[in-house]
Amino acid sequence: MKDSIIIKNIESLCLIGINHDEKINPQPIIINLKLFTSFNKASQSDQIIDTIDYSKLVKSIKEFISKSKYNLLETLGDKLAKKILKNKKIKEVEIELIKPNALIESESVSVIITRKN
Numbered sequence: 685m686k687d688s689i690i691i692k693n694i695e696s697l698c699l700i701g702i703n704h705d706e707k708i709n710p711q712p713i714i715i716n717l718k719l720f721t722s723f724n725k726a727s728q729s730d731q732i733i734d735t736i737d738y739s740k741l742v743k744s745i746k747e748f749i750s751k752s753k754y755n756l757l758e759t760l761g762d763k764l765a766k767k768i769l770k771n772k773k774i775k776e777v778e779i780e781l782i783k784p785n786a787l788i789e790s791e792s793v794s795v796i797i798t799r800k801n
């Protein structure tokens with residue numbers, strides 16, 4: 685069985701980019717997550733301890749993102765996936781990182797990264 689939790693539009697600021705201005709001015713980042721897990725235990729116990737506490741997860745993600753300094757969204761996504769997968773209840777994660785206004789010619793640029801435990 686493959687159950688999932690989807691969290692959309694987590695917003696944070698971080699230093700991300702290759703241009704000088706991006707290295708000194710925090711840029712907005714929007715994160716969409718799909719967390720693959722099993723609800724078997726939680727659906728029986730009805731206890732938060734048996735599932736993913738997504739409130740705590742989002743808080744830790746925002747803290748991680750706000751302290752990060754990377755050139756590439758790809759690097760940030762890989763590091764974030766590794767952090768998320770430290771929670772052994774999460775078997776797989778799909779992360780979309782969106783950088784609004786990254787290009788003058790478009791609304792945003794995004795990358796999607798999938799990693800498994």
